[in-house]
Amino acid sequence: MHRFKDLEIWKMSRIFCSDIYKTTYSFPETEKFGLANQLRRASVSVPSNIAEGCSRKSNKDFSRFLEIAIGSLYEIETQLLISNDLGFLQKNKLDILLLNLSSIIKMTSKFKSSLK
Template identity: 75%
Template sequence: MHRFKDLEIWRLSRKFCSDIYIVTGNFPDSEKFGLTNQLRRASVSIPSNIAEDCSRSSNKDFSRFLEIAIGSIYEIETQLLIALDLGYIEQIKLDELCFNSDRILKMTSKFRSKLK
């Protein structure tokens, strides 16, 4: 069993989630139940799944929850590109968020591969 608060990927994903909340706070009100909701839910899913992973006794279970977190990262990247297409975020903000999500993705993937 791992202590999730000690994991750098959990800390980074928690910060990333806060960044997503801040960015989506500037989205139009018409997106409240659209992209805003989707991005926020997916971003919360990342640190939540990592934390839930830590309660698992087997590496197979742990690996599955990390896989779900990875899926959420890809979901967020797609939704951020859509937000860019719609003019809700600027390219520089997209680049910053994608850099951070890619960092979390790489760390999570590496951690997951060590569990096998």
């Protein structure tokens, strides 16, 4: 069993989640229940699944929760690109978020493969 608060992937994904919340504050009011909500829910899912996976007794179970977290990360990437396409997110902010996102995906994937 791992202590989730000690995992760098959990720390980074938690900060990233806060960044997503701050970013979506500027989205149009009409997106309150659209992309803004989807981005927030997916971003909360990442550190939550890492934490929940840590509570599992086997690496196989933990790995499954990491896989779900990775899926949420790719969902966020798609939603960020759509947000940029629609003009809700400026290119410079998109680039920063995608860079951080890519880092988290790589670290999580590498950590997941180390559990086998």
